[in-house]
Amino acid sequence: MVTSTSAIKSLKTTAEVSALRKQYYARAQQEPEKKVAWHSQGFPVEILQAMGVVPIDLENYAAVISAKRLASTYCMAGERAGFSPDVCGYARIFMGYMLGKDIPEAPYGGLAKPDVLMVNSYSCDSRLGWFYALSQQFNIPLFVLDQPHQPDGGSDLLPNAVYTESVLRNLVSFLEEHTGNKLDIDRLKGIRVLARRAHEIMHQINELRKAVPCPMGSGDAFTVLWPINFIRGTKECDEFYQKLLAELKERVEKGIGVVPEEKFRLMWTGLPFWYNMRFLNYPEDFGGVVVIEGMILFPRRYRMLPLQDEDPIKDIALTSTRQRQWPSGIGDAIKTVAQVVNDYQIDGVVVTFNPSCRLSCIPQQELLNGLTKQGIPCLSLECDMADERTYSEGQVKTRMDAFIESLLAQKS
Numbered sequence: 380m381v382t383s384t385s386a387i388k389s390l391k392t393t394a395e396v397s398a399l400r401k402q403y404y405a406r407a408q409q410e411p412e413k414k415v416a417w418h419s420q421g422f423p424v425e426i427l428q429a430m431g432v433v434p435i436d437l438e439n440y441a442a443v444i445s446a447k448r449l450a451s452t453y454c455m456a457g458e459r460a461g462f463s464p465d466v467c468g469y470a471r472i473f474m475g476y477m478l479g480k481d482i483p484e485a486p487y488g489g490l491a492k493p494d495v496l497m498v499n500s501y502s503c504d505s506r507l508g509w510f511y512a513l514s515q516q517f518n519i520p521l522f523v524l525d526q527p528h529q530p531d532g533g534s535d536l537l538p539n540a541v542y543t544e545s546v547l548r549n550l551v552s553f554l555e556e557h558t559g560n561k562l563d564i565d566r567l568k569g570i571r572v573l574a575r576r577a578h579e580i581m582h583q584i585n586e587l588r589k590a591v592p593c594p595m596g597s598g599d600a601f602t603v604l605w606p607i608n609f610i611r612g613t614k615e616c617d618e619f620y621q622k623l624l625a626e627l628k629e630r631v632e633k634g635i636g637v638v639p640e641e642k643f644r645l646m647w648t649g650l651p652f653w654y655n656m657r658f659l660n661y662p663e664d665f666g667g668v669v670v671i672e673g674m675i676l677f678p679r680r681y682r683m684l685p686l687q688d689e690d691p692i693k694d695i696a697l698t699s700t701r702q703r704q705w706p707s708g709i710g711d712a713i714k715t716v717a718q719v720v721n722d723y724q725i726d727g728v729v730v731t732f733n734p735s736c737r738l739s740c741i742p743q744q745e746l747l748n749g750l751t752k753q754g755i756p757c758l759s760l761e762c763d764m765a766d767e768r769t770y771s772e773g774q775v776k777t778r779m780d781a782f783i784e785s786l787l788a789q790k791s
């Protein structure tokens with residue numbers, strides 16, 4: 380039974396995300412003449428924006444449904460529609476939203492109907508299956524953004540970039556054919572400039588989080604991640620990060636932390652539990668702060684490569700192959716997390732196992748073993764990121780209590 384939900388935030392700027400999110404979901408409803416693309420995570424939304432197509436990220440919408448505590452009902456509706464409980468929680472929630480009967484009203488009054496669907500191929504199998512099912516069931520054209528498999532993460536292999544560029548150009552043709560809109564290259568260049576700046580600022584923000592006391596914990600971090608993921612390249616996103624950076628700088632200068640007296644620092648790896656983000660604040664009752672998040676590997680991810688080519692499509696192709704977002708091989712991920720533990724003076728690492736997200740869950744056991752071997756204290760928690768039926772508040776808190784007790788004992 381979950382007794383609390385959204386995280387308590389420390390920063391004023393974080394509160395602005397809620398209005399930005401509302402605006403994002405309202406836009407397509409308010410401008411019915413615009414073409415709409417439903418897409419997966421990891422999709423180059425800059426191209427959609429530069430073509431005047433309204434992007435809507437379905438994984439985010441599923442996470443919003445989960446955060447509103449509607450996931451169990453929607454998941455069950457998705458399961459009744461034929462999606463196994465082993466399938467990604469986001470997919471079950473979303474298919475429940477699309478196909479469920481007698482379900483509670485969806486957040487933001489539901490989504491504007493899509494003209495096209497777009498999915499990237501390299502993250503996970505659930506994602507592809509889910510978008511194929513949507514396309515077939517509702518007869519909506521689907522574009523698969525196929526990108527080379529790069530087990531070592533970023534790659535300088537030119538054929539990978541050349542292939543990616545050709546796929547991106549096919550994406551532009553696909554959108555032209557199905558929406559009638561044209562690509563505005565100058566607009567795309569401007570969007571890329573702002574998107575780069577957001578990445579650079581996010582990198583600076585994460586550098587500031589090394590400060591003791593930590594000026595921003597995960598309760599804020601998982602929220603401030605929203606604009607860069609979903610509206611990057613826009614003026615609103617740019618202004619948001621400028622403001623956030625200024626607020627954080629001020630907090631560091633004045634020595635303002637998340638808790639009055641910081642006693643220990645944690646790192647979170649894996650996805651958070653969207654239906655109970657308040658759990659990220661739980662260690663604060665004992666003087667602890669979740670200082671940095673690992674699965675997304677913030678510190679590395681937000682160092683944007685400089686412009687790779689004057690042609691923005693070529694630039695996206697080169698950047699996205701050289702700077703693949705998802706963690707690379709597990710050996711490299713263990714090394715990176717161990718480095719973050721050192722850089723951020725982390726006392727313990729929370730390793731979450733989100734059973735319905737194979738992408739985030741499969742490497743976790745190796746990560747746990749690798750960190751434990753190096754003597755880094757770890758706590759493993761098994762709860763789905765979306766489906767709250769997998770969550771037991773009593774069990775999770777008892778495990779966290781014991782972990783905190785051992786960390787504090789080690790430090791005393």
Ligand code: SF4
Binds near residue numbers: 502504506735
């Ligand atoms: S399984 Fe994980 S990566 Fe794949 S769609 Fe679901 S949440 Fe996203």
